Amino acid sequence: AGAETVKRAVQLDVASRFQESLVCYQEGIDLLLQVVKATTDEAKKQRYRQKISEFTFLSDGKYHKQIRIEENATGFGYEKLFHEYLTEIVSEVWVEDPYIRQVHQASRYLLCNFLRFCEMLVKGPCKVKKIHLLTSYDGGGRSQQMTALEEIKQSLSNYGVTLNIDFSSSIHDREIRFNNGWMIKIGRGLDYFKKPQGRFSIGYYDFDLRPCHETTVDVFHTKHTKQM
Numbered sequence: 001a002g003a004e005t006v007k008r009a010v011q012l013d014v015a016s017r018f019q020e021s022l023v024c025y026q027e028g029i030d031l032l033l034q035v036v037k038a039t040t041d042e043a044k045k046q047r048y049r050q051k052i053s054e055f056t057f058l059s060d061g062k063y064h065k066q067i068r069i070e071e072n073a074t075g076f077g078y079e080k081l082f083h084e085y086l087t088e089i090v091s092e093v094w095v096e097d098p099y100i101r102q103v104h105q106a107s108r109y110l111l112c113n114f115l116r117f118c119e120m121l122v123k124g125p126c127k128v129k130k131i132h133l134l135t136s137y138d139g140g141g142r143s144q145q146m147t148a149l150e151e152i153k154q155s156l157s158n159y160g161v162t163l164n165i166d167f168s169s170s171i172h173d174r175e176i177r178f179n180n181g182w183m184i185k186i187g188r189g190l191d192y193f194k195k196p197q198g199r200f201s202i203g204y205y206d207f208d209l210r211p212c213h214e215t216t217v218d219v220f221h222t223k224h225t226k227q228m
Contacts, residue, residue: 005031022221023087026180030089067217069192076192077207078120081217085182090126092179094134097189098171101138101145111148113190116207118152122159126178131156132164136171187215 005028012021039045069076100114114133121128138145153163174189186192192215196204203210 071214094177100135
């Protein structure tokens, strides 16, 4: 399966479909690494290591794609934005956003957005087991913030997902990282949706139909295969 996946990666690479080829390279190499772990024959291990080294060379380097979300654009719900990168091998996620808190401006619901993001991970094709959140304290609503985050943490545990929460007073950047090598930086973090016109208006529950604020999404991939 690993060899077939890497063959597919090479075909995509030749066709200049670089984003898809990187995903296939990553998954194929990870499958081959699992074979190396399970193999006791040293000669076979050496052959597999050689192949992995060749494929790592082919997929080595960095990838950058930029998505521009225009003002009032729709169709950018979390599932649509992240689905390409949430492959089956994703088991750990890091979220860094200073504003996952009870912001009192009427236009922002960062805690709810983070909950929506967690729901996407739970129901996605990936098998996420750990989510790491780094954010900042809400000075005026710290108690509400902690209560909400603990509730999300407890709810995730019912699905076998551990939420680790850390706080920083100096965090400024917003980024999301997956353990398959993909990193997504969104100018506005998870808070790029506009306030709905009302609780019974189209787009209130379905983020694909919710108008967005203008923002930029930068997608990176850095190859990092562990040595076996």
